[in-house]
Amino acid sequence: MTVALAAxxxxxxxxxxxxxxxxxxxxxxxxxxxxxxxxxxxxxIRLLLAGLLWFxxxxxxxPLTFKVLALLTFLAxxxxxxxxxxxxxxxxxxxxxxxxTAIRVQCLLGIALGAFLLWSLSHGLGAG
Numbered sequence: 693m694t695v696a697l698a699a700x701x702x703x704x705x706x707x708x709x710x711x712x713x714x715x716x717x718x719x720x721x722x723x724x725x726x727x728x729x730x731x732x733x734x735x736x737i738r739l740l741l742a743g744l745l746w747f748x749x750x751x752x753x754x755p756l757t758f759k760v761l762a763l764l765t766f767l768a769x770x771x772x773x774x775x776x777x778x779x780x781x782x783x784x785x786x787x788x789x790x791x792x793t794a795i796r797v798q799c800l801l802g803i804a805l806g807a808f809l810l811w812s813l814s815h816g817l818g819a820g
Contacts, residue, residue, distance in 0.1 A: 694751050694813050697744040701809040708802030715795035719788040726784055731777045738769035752812040 711718035725733065742765040749758035772780065787795070 693744055693747040697748045698810060698813050700741060700744060701806045701813070703806075704809070705803050705806035708799040708806060711799030711802065712796045715792040715799070716788075718799070719784070719795065722784055723781075723788070726777070726781055731772050731780060734780075735769045735772050738765050738772070742766040742769060748813065751815065753815045754812045758812065 707718070710721075729736075742762045745758045745762035745765060749755040749762065752758050
């Protein structure tokens with residue numbers, strides 16, 4: 693589980709770096725994702741992340757934080773279908789209208805999240 697979560701964390705970092713470098717292209721990618729797999733794809737990703745966080749928690753430096761993040765991610769997965777695809781697309785359009793600097797700041801937070809997850813997993817991956 694920890695290796696899968698580490699891979700997911702690297703993906704979060706990579707996508708966030710992409711958003712820092714190319715914020716408009718990242719928002720276009722998110723729009724495309726909302727059309728193809730849509731809400732159910734987003735739900736599946738959140739459920740996968742929630743499970744990885746929950747089951748990797750005992751092997752991390754921060755097990756309580758992982759469990760809280762898992763619970764929040766699970767609740768977000770449940771909320772997405774209730775919000776609906778149309779409202780989510782409006783929200784994506786709203787975010788896409790932000791200035792590139794604001795999108796970059798949010799992506800920097802994504803890099804920080806991914807780095808935190810990797811650091812915390814270093815214990816379970818044998819580095820700590």
